[in-house]
Amino acid sequence: MTVRWPRLTRATSDARPGSVALREDEPRPGASFRGLTAALRLVWRAAPAHLVAVAGLALAGGLAPVAAARLLKAVLDTLVGGGHRPATLVLLALGLAGAGAVTAFLPLLNSYVIAELQRRTGRRAIDDLFVAVNGLAGLAHFEDPAFLNRLQIGHNAARVAPGSVVCTGLDTLRGLVAAAGFLAATAALDWRLALLVAFAALPALGAELGLSRRRAAMIWDLGPHERREYFYGGLLAEVRAAKEVRLFGAGDEVRRRMLGSRARADAANRRLDRRVLATHSGLTLLGTVVSAVGVVIAIGLAGAGTISVGDVSLVLAALAGVQGALTGVALSAAMVHHQLLLWGHYRAVLATPPDLAAAPALAGELPALRHGIELRDVWFRYAEDQPWTLAGVDLFIPAGHTIALVGPNGAGKSTLVKLLCRFYDPTRGAIRWDGVDLRDVPVEALRARLTATFQDFMCYDFTAADNIGIADPARLADRPGITAAAGRAGAHEKLAALPRGYDTMLSRVFAQDDGDAEDGVNLSGGQWQRVALARGFLREGRDLLILDEPSSGLDPDAEHEIHQRLREYRTGRTSILISHRLGAVRDADRIVLLAGGRVCEDGPHEALLALDGEYARLFHLQARAYGAATC
Numbered sequence: 001m002t003v004r005w006p007r008l009t010r011a012t013s014d015a016r017p018g019s020v021a022l023r024e025d026e027p028r029p030g031a032s033f034r035g036l037t038a039a040l041r042l043v044w045r046a047a048p049a050h051l052v053a054v055a056g057l058a059l060a061g062g063l064a065p066v067a068a069a070r071l072l073k074a075v076l077d078t079l080v081g082g083g084h085r086p087a088t089l090v091l092l093a094l095g096l097a098g099a100g101a102v103t104a105f106l107p108l109l110n111s112y113v114i115a116e117l118q119r120r121t122g123r124r125a126i127d128d129l130f131v132a133v134n135g136l137a138g139l140a141h142f143e144d145p146a147f148l149n150r151l152q153i154g155h156n157a158a159r160v161a162p163g164s165v166v167c168t169g170l171d172t173l174r175g176l177v178a179a180a181g182f183l184a185a186t187a188a189l190d191w192r193l194a195l196l197v198a199f200a201a202l203p204a205l206g207a208e209l210g211l212s213r214r215r216a217a218m219i220w221d222l223g224p225h226e227r228r229e230y231f232y233g234g235l236l237a238e239v240r241a242a243k244e245v246r247l248f249g250a251g252d253e254v255r256r257r258m259l260g261s262r263a264r265a266d267a268a269n270r271r272l273d274r275r276v277l278a279t280h281s282g283l284t285l286l287g288t289v290v291s292a293v294g295v296v297i298a299i300g301l302a303g304a305g306t307i308s309v310g311d312v313s314l315v316l317a318a319l320a321g322v323q324g325a326l327t328g329v330a331l332s333a334a335m336v337h338h339q340l341l342l343w344g345h346y347r348a349v350l351a352t353p354p355d356l357a358a359a360p361a362l363a364g365e366l367p368a369l370r371h372g373i374e375l376r377d378v379w380f381r382y383a384e385d386q387p388w389t390l391a392g393v394d395l396f397i398p399a400g401h402t403i404a405l406v407g408p409n410g411a412g413k414s415t416l417v418k419l420l421c422r423f424y425d426p427t428r429g430a431i432r433w434d435g436v437d438l439r440d441v442p443v444e445a446l447r448a449r450l451t452a453t454f455q456d457f458m459c460y461d462f463t464a465a466d467n468i469g470i471a472d473p474a475r476l477a478d479r480p481g482i483t484a485a486a487g488r489a490g491a492h493e494k495l496a497a498l499p500r501g502y503d504t505m506l507s508r509v510f511a512q513d514d515g516d517a518e519d520g521v522n523l524s525g526g527q528w529q530r531v532a533l534a535r536g537f538l539r540e541g542r543d544l545l546i547l548d549e550p551s552s553g554l555d556p557d558a559e560h561e562i563h564q565r566l567r568e569y570r571t572g573r574t575s576i577l578i579s580h581r582l583g584a585v586r587d588a589d590r591i592v593l594l595a596g597g598r599v600c601e602d603g604p605h606e607a608l609l610a611l612d613g614e615y616a617r618l619f620h621l622q623a624r625a626y627g628a629a630t631c
């Protein structure tokens with residue numbers, strides 16, 4: 001049957017949605033009122049009772065020292081005035097002791113409640129963050145350094161920023177309450193003293209806000225260095241890199257590079273620390289002068305009989321209290337500001353535009369494949385400044401057929417498969433599933449119809465069962481299905497014979513769930529490949545099977561056996577098989593030779609041999625290498 005496809009009408013462009021959204025030179029997200037309210041909403045959702053408790057504690061914490069100072073004044077004035085009743089003094093003393101106890105205990109309680117609030121909020125924030133990250137259907141963002149930088153900062157901010165913004169904000173409130181109480185008490189004695197102390201706090205506020213802005217900018221600038229440092233640290237610590245690093249004696253070089261990244265980060269931190277030292281020294285000097293002036297004025301007023309001895313004690317407490325409270329307010333306001341800047345990166349990740357165009361609102365399920373998949377004049381490049389990887393591919397994959405993709409390294413075979421899975425959209429042209437443009441279908445609906453084993457498959461540090469079951473999370477507990485898939489991939493005997501069978505960890509990096517690290521095993525490369533194939537097989541019944549180099553790591557017997565199984569499995573199914581072993585793909589319905597991003601040859605094995613083109617040359621080359629003169 002010949003299927004005629006309608007002409008393409010979709011406007012195409014080089015720009016992939018969202019791909020230019022997060023650049024290194026983009027203005028950084030600023031602290032904003034919306035950021036504050038978003039943090040507050042999150043904390044309220046995650047830990048409402050704790051939020052109320054922290055607010056109550058903040059209010060009590062602000063009032064307690066003022067109450068203590070007022071009680072002390074009353075005690076002193078009562079004592080100096082004479083003629084007092086003992087009961088009054090006892091009551092005052094008890095009140096004073098109570099205020100002192102509250103002042104001492106509040107911070108302990110506060111820390112406990114804040115820690116729990118932080119934990120709950122952090123968990124919720126991280127969950128929201130990774131829901132958003134999971135929602136990015138394509139791969140483009142994960143290859144964008146600016147996005148990765150933002151994600152790392154956002155991830156760190158998620159743990160602490162929202163809780164910290166709210167708690168430190170309440171701390172600021174507590175400081176303001178305390179400062180207002182002390183200022184009112186001081187103003188009642190002498191308003192000039194109150195003004196002097198209040199104005200002395202303003203430079204601290206400005207300086208701390210400036211420092212917080214610098215700190216946040218520095219975290220952004222250091223992100224790439226720190227990511228590199230983690231990367232080098234990983235090379236030194238991870239078992240996957242250990243062989244090459246040791247054999248090549250590359251450890252010292254990697255360590256030097258790691259320390260280089262650390263040194264750049266340290267240098268920037270040092271510059272900031274010097275600025276902090278200079279700023280805080282200036283502020284401390286200012287505070288000392290203000291205190292000294294305040295003390296001299298108060299003693300002068302007491303000497304002149306204008307204020308009482310108790311008033312002097314109140315002024316001394318107020319001076320220290322106001323200064324401490326206002327410095328605390330400046331510090332915590334700066335901290336809120338700093339956390340809001342980092343929180344802005346978190347919110348920016350949540351607001352990251354999708355890198356794939358959304359399907360039309362009414363797009364529904366994708367029907368089972370009946371006719372075939374067509375690539376019509378497909379062009380693709382990974383970025384605008386990179387060369388074309390696919391340059392006008394025209395290809396029809398009929399339903400129920402096996403198409404083998406062959407071609408030199410870098411020809412674009414895996415890229416083509418990635419477009420079929422819609423990890424990227426074509427830069428130009430279109431891919432149609434029974435005539436429906438893939439961009440007009442929800443991406444999940446498309447992927448539900450695919451199964452694949454990729455060339456760079458994952459080796460999960462999971463149990464054997466989970467390593468296979470993860471291919472279809474709804475079937476993680478479907479042990480018969482998992483063992484059947486493993487059987488089809490020729491992995492069952494090996495996995496069943498492991499110390500804990502399918503419950504054995506395929507890792508020596510993590511212990512079993514019960515903490516026993518002894519039973520974890522490492523598989524060989526070929527065994528891992530079979531597990532990866534089993535994952536593909538678990539998703540049986542899908543419309544399109546993609547196998548990218550499914551047997552590259554297998555021994556000859558295993559390769560023969562796997563290809564035999566694949567042949568049986570593929571019969572009547574639509575599949576795409578990529579392989580450099582041309583002998584393994586000769587029985588495909590059609591063999592497509594990609595080169596330079598285009599389809600150069602296309603036809604069954606015999607037809608391509610008869611054509612005597614590039615495929616025939618490569619096939620004979622391999623056949624000779626295997627010692628087979630004729631094929």
Ligand SMILES: Nc1ncnc2c1ncn2[C@@H]1O[C@H](COP(=O)(O)OP(=O)(O)OP(=O)(O)O)[C@@H](O)[C@H]1O
Pocket residue numbers: 143382389407408409410411412413414415416455
């Ligand atoms: N994520 C990426 N970002 C940028 N360029 C990429 C990316 N992946 C692949 N490329 C480039 O695209 C080209 C085609 O790569 P692809 O992996 O599709 O080739 P292939 O035909 O599968 O090669 P091989 O036979 O070696 O597996 C290569 O030049 C490669 O450098």
